[in-house]
Amino acid sequence: MATASVIDVDYEQPAAQGSVCDTRHAWARVPPEPSPVERIALKERIRRLLRERNAVMVSHFYVHPDLQDLAEETGGIVSDSLEMARFGRDHAATTLVVSGVRFMGETAKILSPEKRVLMPDLDANCSLDLGCPVDEFSAFCDQHPDRTVVVYANTSAAVKARADWLVTSSCALDVVSALHAQGRKILWGPDRHLGDYIQRQTGADMVSWNGACIVHDEFKALELDLLMKEHPSAKVLVHPESPADVIALADAVGSTSAILNAARGMDAKEFIVATDTGMLHKLRTLNPGKTFIEAPTAGNGGTCKSCAHCPWMAMNGLVELANALETGAGEIHVDPALGLRARVPIDRMLAFTAGLKNGQPAGSLIAGIGAA
Numbered sequence: 001m002a003t004a005s006v007i008d009v010d011y012e013q014p015a016a017q018g019s020v021c022d023t024r025h026a027w028a029r030v031p032p033e034p035s036p037v038e039r040i041a042l043k044e045r046i047r048r049l050l051r052e053r054n055a056v057m058v059s060h061f062y063v064h065p066d067l068q069d070l071a072e073e074t075g076g077i078v079s080d081s082l083e084m085a086r087f088g089r090d091h092a093a094t095t096l097v098v099s100g101v102r103f104m105g106e107t108a109k110i111l112s113p114e115k116r117v118l119m120p121d122l123d124a125n126c127s128l129d130l131g132c133p134v135d136e137f138s139a140f141c142d143q144h145p146d147r148t149v150v151v152y153a154n155t156s157a158a159v160k161a162r163a164d165w166l167v168t169s170s171c172a173l174d175v176v177s178a179l180h181a182q183g184r185k186i187l188w189g190p191d192r193h194l195g196d197y198i199q200r201q202t203g204a205d206m207v208s209w210n211g212a213c214i215v216h217d218e219f220k221a222l223e224l225d226l227l228m229k230e231h232p233s234a235k236v237l238v239h240p241e242s243p244a245d246v247i248a249l250a251d252a253v254g255s256t257s258a259i260l261n262a263a264r265g266m267d268a269k270e271f272i273v274a275t276d277t278g279m280l281h282k283l284r285t286l287n288p289g290k291t292f293i294e295a296p297t298a299g300n301g302g303t304c305k306s307c308a309h310c311p312w313m314a315m316n317g318l319v320e321l322a323n324a325l326e327t328g329a330g331e332i333h334v335d336p337a338l339g340l341r342a343r344v345p346i347d348r349m350l351a352f353t354a355g356l357k358n359g360q361p362a363g364s365l366i367a368g369i370g371a372a
């Protein structure tokens with residue numbers, strides 16, 4: 001029987017003042033691939049357990065294709081973290097099985113405290129979450145009491161509870177634009193590249209925490225430029241957690257959902273994609289006549305950092321998911337009082353995006369919230 005491989009993961013953690021990063025280590029335990037026969041049996045077991053436990057799967061675009069396909073096939077969803085949160089909150093199932101990383105399970109629990117939330121592996125983390133400890137982040141906020149605190153979804157419940165607004169990459173530009181239009185100054189955290197991109201797009205007055213995603217931080221503009229010369233007709237799709245010089249080469253910049261829409265909407269036959277390679281499964285399934293090429297990373301390091309696949313997303317496997325459903329292992333718990341506080345900025349984000357969809361003006365959706 002093959003065993004899980006444990007890999008070391010470097011990530012940057014800001015110093016107390018939030019200005020200088022030093023590198024820390026974490027780890028990820030990537031499960032072995034089941035054999036074809038084991039996969040069939042595991043999927044059947046999961047389908048049965050989902051029915052028996054009144055459970056629904058909520059999977060992120062970056063997890064293993066098996067967990068994406070099974071979610072859709074059984075009435076669940078594959079999506080970005082914004083839609084995962086909304087779907088889990090609104091679904092009638094009493095158990096949510098969240099395949100992704102820990103903050104996604106916590107968000108689901110905060111929004112649905114009455115539901116049981118299970119994850120295949122509770123140790124699946126995120127360098128943005130790890131690199132933004134609440135005490136240091138809170139001290140950073142305390143240094144800027146005149147700023148509206150906007151945090152990315154990839155944070156702990158405690159950091160969310162400290163924020164005025166939560167955003168995902170799907171709605172971050174809209175929220176910061178609306179705040180900027182009302183003259184607010186922003187404290188942003190934790191992804192420095194996304195914060196920098198939003199600042200350049202909106203012109204908002206922003207100070208940023210200094211975190212990064214270990215996957216997107218690795219894309220390299222020089223190598224991307226060379227690849228673009230090999231594929232001159234390819235369109236370049238980039239996630240805004242990538243460095244600015246990579247974003248500068250993009251034909252479309254956006255969240256995972258925006259990347260999907262761009263690939264569907266553009267006439268091109270070839271695309272170079274700078275986001276986690278887990279995304280390629282959905283891109284290829286939805287666009288059979290088109291070719292998707294991975295954008296280059298550092299490439300020579302031989303560590304998980306150079307493969308453009310999140311080692312924590314890779315911890316989600318069929319075996320772990322079946323065990324969670326069978327035994328209740330991997331249940332997410334969030335302190336109820338903390339959950340209530342963390343829910344405030346999440347609800348604001350969900351109300352804001354729902355209002356925008358219904359044609360309400362952005363300014364009316366943020367009035368008075370987080371004002372200094």
Ligand code: SF4
Nearest residue numbers: 126127213214215310
């Ligand atoms: S891909 Fe990056 S942002 Fe997403 S969970 Fe992994 S480390 Fe975090």
